[in-house]
Amino acid sequence: MSKTAKSVWNNCLLFIKDNIQPQAYKTWFEPIVAVKLTDNALSIQVPSKFFYEWLEEHYVKILKVALTKELGETAKLVYIIKMENTYGNKQPFTEKIPSSHRTAVKSQDVDIPLNNKSRELKNPFIIPGIRNVKIESQLNPNYSFENFLEGDSNRLARSAGLAVAAKPGGTSFNPLLIFGNVGLGKTHLAHAIGVDIKDKYPEKTVLYISAEKFTQQYIEAVKKNNRNDFIHFYQIIDVLIIDDVQFLSGKSGTQDVFFHIFNHLHQNGKQVVLTSDKAPVDMQDIEQRLLSRFKWGLSAELQNPDFETRVSILKNKLYRDGVIMPDEIIDYIAKNIKSNVRELEGAIISLIAQSSFNKKEVTLDLARVIVEKFVKNTKREVSIDYIQKVVSDYFQMDIETLQSKTRKRHIVQARQLAMFFAKKFTKASLASIGSQIGKRDHATVLHACKTVDNLSSTDKQFRKYVEDITKKLSV
Structure with missing residues (x-):
């Protein structure tokens, strides 16, 4: 009976499955597809360059043993690496990887000897020039449940965190979103969950990252045409903890890539933990499809301690x-x-x-x-809501009038002042400011700021408005 690519690969998988951890088998071998068998060379298709490099780094020996058992000493392994210009592209092409350099060539298979030297992983946490394939958790061991004291203000969030740490991905708290004002312990609790999981399940890959750093890594990946490697890296994490997820506000590209990563993790029973300074219902400029997923699990608030x-x-x-x-x-x-x-x-x-x-x-x-x-x-934080209240009170109107579509001059000027002070006193993006002040776009906010600057230098009465409101907001 002649051997086929599928039969050879299935026999290899039986051997590999008996010799590695079940989770590793599921992550690294189940997605592989046997394509063809030609002249004692087995061609297999893998999802990305990152995937191929991880196999070469960690499983080259077991692959060699398994294939030699099936095809003898002259066996070769050919990787077909599926590449995509954009996530979800229906027309993949394969990549040829010569021994000295790499170039993308359509419709060509790759003969990679089993003793091929492994290459550096496309791990966003690797410092250029330093070889380090291990995924560090980025967790702070000083943040633990032991020194996160329980009280009425944090009992729900802490209890949910303990439940997640005991059974990551196995509770209804997925994702777990911890939200609250600054300084209440969101980051501490997020780290504590990760630290506890690493203690209980050392084999699990846990990663803590701020949304800001995640965004920076994504931008870098796009620049280097490594978007798919970036996505696949995050899809192999068992427990992903993202701090200050509200930072994704207004960043549509980053939100899109996080949406795909989140879906993959959730569908595969991986745990996602998020922190935010506000509840999902109050988040501005976050896509609805993401917000709906944030609500799938539990949103637990940290309140001011009694x-x-x-x-x-x-x-x-x-x-x-x-x-x-x-x-x-x-x-x-x-x-x-x-x-x-x-x-x-x-x-x-x-x-x-x-x-x-x-x-x-x-x-x-x-x-x-x-x-x-x-x-x-200790300076009081000035929010966009507070600015709207101060401006509305100053002009003796309610906030609904300030945000309305009316073109009456005094209301338009009040609205422009609110936008001007929101840009001056908060770190919110122009898009976020416009969204919160009457659902305007960023161009309207930019125009408002320029108008306020111009009127302040030409209109004495208007300059007094600016000075008076500035004093009220600076108290």
């Missing part, structure tokens, strides 16, 4: 630093700093530093001085 939780956080911080402090001072700090955990810990660090550097005893009076300075120096 007094008891703030006291516990301070005591835990002091215990970890080996510092003893009277309860009355701890209570005083907890009562007066209510905004977030970061500021709370910052105040206690400042108090300890002042005491240590100036060789003063930690007293209630010293605590009062520190807290007063700390609160005074």
Whole structure:
């Protein structure tokens, strides 16, 4: 009975399956398709260059043994690497990879000897010039569940995080979206989930990354024509943790690529953990198809900690630093700093530093001085919503009128001022500002800012508007 490509490859798979981990087999061998068998050379099709390079790096020996068992010592392996100009292109072409360099050539197969030297992986985390094929988790081991103290303000999010860590991809909390204001512990909890999973499941590939860095990597991949390698790299992650996902706002290309990665991970039972400064319903300039997927799992809010939780956080911080402090001072700090955990810990660090550097005893009076300075120096975040409220109040109109389509001069000017101050006082994109102030586009915001600048220099009354509102927003 003559051998076929499929029968030879199926026999190879039986041997490989018995000799590697089930998850590795599923990830790296199930997607391979046997194409043809010619002159003792088996041609197999793999999804991307990254895929081929990973096989060569990690499984070349077992491939050689399996193929030699089937075809003898003269066996050769030919990779057909499916390449696509754009994600989802229906007309793939294959890539020829000579031993010295690589060029994309349509409809040509590739003869790659089994003892071929492995090449450097297209891993976005590899530093150029440094060989490093391991995918580092990018996790901070100092962020753990042990030092993330539970309270009414964070109980749901913490409990969901523990459930995900115990059974990643196996709960209904997929994705798990943790949201809340700055300094409440979103990043801490995200790291804690990843750290706990790595402890429980060392074989799983866990990756933490900020949405900003993810975007930068994607831009770099597009520049280098490595978009598909970038996608495939993220599709092999078992637990993907993306911090500050609201940063994807207005970035349609990055949102599109993340959409495909998210779908692949979710469909294959991989865990996705996201953090954001707002709930999905409040996210601006994020595509609806992505927002709907964020809502598939659980959205858990981190709220400002109550007094008891703030006291516990301070005591835990002091215990970890080996510092003893009277309860009355701890209570005083907890009562007066209510905004977030970061500021709370910052105040206690400042108090300890002042005491240590100036060789003063930690007293209630010293605590009062520190807290007063700390609160005074902590700037309140100015949001687009707050700016609209201030401008509306100043011109004695409601926010609905400010955002309306009317072309009445005084309302148009109020709306333009709101856009001007949103650009000045927030980090929001022009598209995001326009979307939140009456669903306008970025060009309208740009025109508004130029108009305000022009009127400020030519119209005395208008300049007074700008000065008055600036004072109100700077308080």
